[in-house]
Amino acid sequence: MIDSLKIFLGDYEMTGAACLEVQPAKYNAATGESTKNRVLWTVDGRPVTGEYATWNDEVFQVTIAPSKISESERMVCAVQMSIPKIATGNNYDTVGFKETKDALNTVHKHLREIGIKTTLKSATLGRVDACKTLRTDEPYSSYHQVLHTLSCKRQHQRDYGDSMLYHNSRIQLSFYDKLLEMKHRKRDVTGLYANSTRAELRLTKSQKIKETMGTKTLGDLISNYDIVRETYQKQMRQALFSRAPKEIQLMTINSVKEEIHAFIARGDRYWFQSWINATAYQRGIPDYNAVVQAIHEVAPNRMAARRNILKLQQARLDSDRLVVIAPCKRSIGELYDELKNKVLSA
Numbered sequence: 256m257i258d259s260l261k262i263f264l265g266d267y268e269m270t271g272a273a274c275l276e277v278q279p280a281k282y283n284a285a286t287g288e289s290t291k292n293r294v295l296w297t298v299d300g301r302p303v304t305g306e307y308a309t310w311n312d313e314v315f316q317v318t319i320a321p322s323k324i325s326e327s328e329r330m331v332c333a334v335q336m337s338i339p340k341i342a343t344g345n346n347y348d349t350v351g352f353k354e355t356k357d358a359l360n361t362v363h364k365h366l367r368e369i370g371i372k373t374t375l376k377s378a379t380l381g382r383v384d385a386c387k388t389l390r391t392d393e394p395y396s397s398y399h400q401v402l403h404t405l406s407c408k409r410q411h412q413r414d415y416g417d418s419m420l421y422h423n424s425r426i427q428l429s430f431y432d433k434l435l436e437m438k439h440r441k442r443d444v445t446g447l448y449a450n451s452t453r454a455e456l457r458l459t460k461s462q463k464i465k466e467t468m469g470t471k472t473l474g475d476l477i478s479n480y481d482i483v484r485e486t487y488q489k490q491m492r493q494a495l496f497s498r499a500p501k502e503i504q505l506m507t508i509n510s511v512k513e514e515i516h517a518f519i520a521r522g523d524r525y526w527f528q529s530w531i532n533a534t535a536y537q538r539g540i541p542d543y544n545a546v547v548q549a550i551h552e553v554a555p556n557r558m559a560a561r562r563n564i565l566k567l568q569q570a571r572l573d574s575d576r577l578v579v580i581a582p583c584k585r586s587i588g589e590l591y592d593e594l595k596n597k598v599l600s601a
Contacts, residue, residue: 256349256350256351256385256386256387256483256484256487257338257350257384257385257483258337258338258339258346258353258384258385258386258455259335259336259337259338259382259383259384259457259588260335260336260380260382260383260384260473261333261334261335261380261381262333262334262375262378262379262380262381262473263331263332263333263334263378263379263381263461264332264333264334264371264373264375264378265373265374265377265378265379265472266373266374266377267332267372267373267571268371268372268373269296269297269303269369269370269372269474269583270298270371270372270373271299271370272368272369272370272371273296273298273303273369273370273371274310274368274369275308275310275317275370276308276309277304277305277307277308277321278304278305278307278308278309279305279306280292280293280304280305280306282308282483285558288295288348290307290532292304292305292306293305293328293330293385294328294544295307295308295319296319298328302470306320306321307320307321308320308368310592311420311512312365313337313340314341314361314362314365315334315335315336315341315362315365315366316334316335316336317331317332317333317334317366317369318333319331319332319333319370320333320521325364332371333381334362334366334378335382336362336408337351337360338355338358338359339354339542341358341361341501342354342357342358343356345437345442346436347388347433347437347447347451348388349386349387349388350471352480355480356477356578357471357594359375359477362375363375364596375473375474376472376473376474377472377474377479378472378473379461379470379471379472379473379475380461380464380465380470380471380473380475380476381460381461382457382458382459382460382464383457383458383464383468383476383483384455384456384457384458385455385456385483385484385486385487386453386454386456387453387454387487387597387598388433388451388452388453389451389452389453389454389594389597390448390450390597391450391451391452391593391594391597392450392452393450393452393585393590394432394449395417395430395432395450395452396417396432397432397585397590398430398452398590398594399416399417399419399430400542400590401587401590402430402495402502402504403419404418404510405495405503405529406421406501407421407428407494407495408494409423410422410428410494410560411423411471411557416434417431417435417521418430418431418432419431421494421495424459424460425458425462425463426456426457426458426459426461426490427455427456427457427459428454428455428456428457428491428494428495429453429454429455429457429537430452430453430454430455431452431453432451432452432453433451433452433453434447434451436453437518442468446522452594454491454598455489456491457484458486467486467489467490468482468486469482470482473527473586474521488598488599491575491598491599492599494526496594496595496598496599498591500586500588500591500592501588503587503588503591505527508545508549508552509550511545511546511549512552512553514530514533514534515527515530515549515550515553516553518530527550527563527566527567527595528566531566531567531570542586542587543571544586545586545587546567547564547567550563550564550567557581
């Protein structure tokens with residue numbers, strides 16, 4: 256269930272074996288002065304100075320830099336990691352409690368190897384990503400239309416065509432084609448389920464993690480691991496999956512009517528053709544039956560309705576010729592119901 260973590264180490268000690276890469280501070284060529292040269296850590300009384308220090312490998316990423324929320328020169332050691340990647344070698348499979356503990360033990364061991372002694376349990380949570388890889392009945396593109404219809408309160412919606420993101424500065428909900436994402440990263444997808452839709456919840460601030468999960472440290476999270484699943488389900492339900500399928504169908508009809516009215520209002524005689532062209536360019540026809548219903552309610556008379564429904568039928572036939580696999584014939588309400596049940600299942 257846990258995907259990625261970002262933690263801020265509490266008490267940590269740098270040893271003589273510390274092998275992080277130090278970024279030298281910039282300085283004024285004329286005066287030789289630098290405002291960003293800081294003591295990053297000290298070993299046996301010997302200071303290590305620079306702007307910041309990093310370590311990046313297959314296990315984790317470490318950054319030692321001044322605190323961004325404090326005016327003091329206090330250094331903060333941040334560690335970012337992908338729990339599934341450490342546990343299984345990839346981030347396709349989701350992992351459970353045992354795999355998460357084993358992955359954190361690996362992180363602790365590697366931190367010591369690069370010269371950082373610490374207790375992970377006391378680390379403050381800076382970001383928690385939870386995810387599920389859904390085995391859906393249809394390709395991700397079929398559910399993208401459903402996600403385009405949904406909206407979250409106090410969150411922005413970003414449609415990237417092959418993924419959907421709802422976000423603000425403290426929380427993100429993301430949906431995308433997992434295999435397509437892996438192919439873009441040159442990962443091997445042999446043997447993986449073809450219709451793999453990723454659904455992620457990302458809590459991106461410490462305060463938001465504390466508010467929603469009631470946890471502050473990594474130790475708190477591990478001792479109450481079930482809170483991850485409970486928070487994932489609660490946030491997904493409240494944000495996107497609290498409606499019944501019939502409501503989604505009605506929302507789609509109303510949305511289509513509003514869009515068509517925009518073309519009618521500008522005096523467009525060919526309002527339906529203009530709508531088809533714009534919609535096909537932007538995202539594709541959302542739901543055939545919903546569009547038919549919207550046409551009946553918007554058209555000025557039966558003849559206009561019939562004429563435009565014939566155009567819709569022809570557009571669907573033309574669209575079918577463009578794809579090798581038969582397009583999804585299920586309603587947007589049915590697709591929403593499947594997505595809802597799989598996201599919210601235990």
